Amino acid sequence: MNAFDYHQAVDAEQAIEQAMRRQQTRYLGGGTNLVDLMRETVERPAALIDVSTLAREIEETTHGGLFIGAGVTNAELAADPRVRMRYPVLSRAILCGASAQIRNMATVAGNLLQRTRCAYFYDIASHCNKREPGSGCDAREGFHRYHAILGASSSCIATHPSDMAVAMVALDARVHLRGPDGERSLALSELHREPGERPDLETVLAPEELIVAVELPPLPMAAISEYRKVRDRASYAFALVSVASMAALDGDTIGDVRLALGGVGTVPWRARRAEAALRGAAISERAIDTAVEAELEMARTLPGNGFKLALARRLMTSELKARVADAREGGES
Incomplete structure (x- = not known):
């Protein structure tokens, strides 16, 4: 060091x-x-x-959401009663990540800005465009079982590792920033950059800009939300595929839906094509299958990670069906 x-x-x-x-x-x-x-x-x-x-508080917003300081630890956020009741997908996503010791130390901003766990990125003897632009990407011809099938480029196929970010993207969270030029905010889904030809540029943060808070909007359907993570072992493992999901019904149609994926994207992946296909659609297995295929038609696999496509398809389908059933049961209770 x-x-x-x-x-x-x-x-x-x-x-x-x-x-x-x-x-x-x-x-x-x-x-x-x-x-x-x-x-x-x-x-x-x-x-x-x-x-x-700094910024260690979780506060109520005037509109009924939550304003989460950047320095709040992952453990504090997951345990907060308001998060557990109103945004269970977020609490469960955090508890799926890392170990209890790490969650006690890791902060909200640090979690969002963590860098990929790609082995070639960590190995300074390997070629990695994210670490050294223009050097190449050894992962493409190497061991890429854990790598991205959505948002990847010829320069980089590394996944974003955060579970928490996937849930926050699904919840339409906003990040509040402060820098030399003052304050601004943006949707969390706009914070991370897909690699393109410059995988070393991972976010849209300006030099010296600091995340000061994350804001969760009031979202009633988030009270019936879930995070499901498939991984190689039961704990302390990064996602092969994960899904954050919630839905609200309007009679026999899907009124609204939120869906985000982890383990498959170079950024926390908001499944907007699937959401668009489902909104206003009649509740049916066919509608869910069509929406899932609309999202995954963009996937690009390599020999070692092709299994993720089938795994993502099955997990998205089962979770969407479960959320529709949850929403229907909630409406009847």
């Missing part, structure tokens, strides 16, 4: 000011990803600005 300077910020303004004073500065939350990358010399910051003590 290389030598670096360390500073603990007292507020967001000071953190941004300190970051602007020097090059190669990184913000430090829980450090559960960044410290690993520094240990492997993938990340070599000259300075760390510790923001882990």
Whole structure:
């Protein structure tokens, strides 16, 4: 690990000011990803600005949503009674991720900004366009069982590893940012960039810009929501395929639906084609099958990860059927 300077910020303004004073500065939350990358010399910051003590509150919004500070830990967020009752998909997604010890340290902002766990990205002897632009992608011809089938490019097929982000994307969360040019907010689905020809550019964050909060809108149908994760072992494993889902009915039709996928995309994948196909559709197995196929027709597989296509199809179908059944039961109770 290389030598670096360390500073603990007292507020967001000071953190941004300190970051602007020097090059190669990184913000430090829980450090559960960044410290690993520094240990492997993938990340070599000259300075760390510790923001882990900032923005540690979860507050109600005037419209009935939740305003979640960037420094809230994953464990705190998953355990919050308001999250468990109004957004169970989020609580369950977080509890599916990592270990209890990591969830106790990892922060909301750090989770969203964590980098891929692709083995070739972590191995500095391998060719990786995400780590070193223009060097190539060894994963395409190597071991790519865990890699993306949606949003990939010839330059990169690495998946985004977060479970929490998948649930938040499904919930239409917004991220609130602060930087040298002031404050702004954007949909979480717009935060991460698909790799294209520049997989090293992973988000739309400007230099020194800091995530200060995530806002969840009021969403009644989220009270009946679920996160399902398929992985190689029962715990402490990244998703092969995961699905965050919820639905609301309008008589015999699907009034609204939210669907997001993990383990298959280069970003937390909002399944907008499937959603569009289902909204207003009569409730039927055929409608669900058609919607799933509409989303997965964009998938591009390689020899080692082709199984993900069939797995995603089955998981999306079963979860959509389950959410429709849940919504129908909720409407009848």
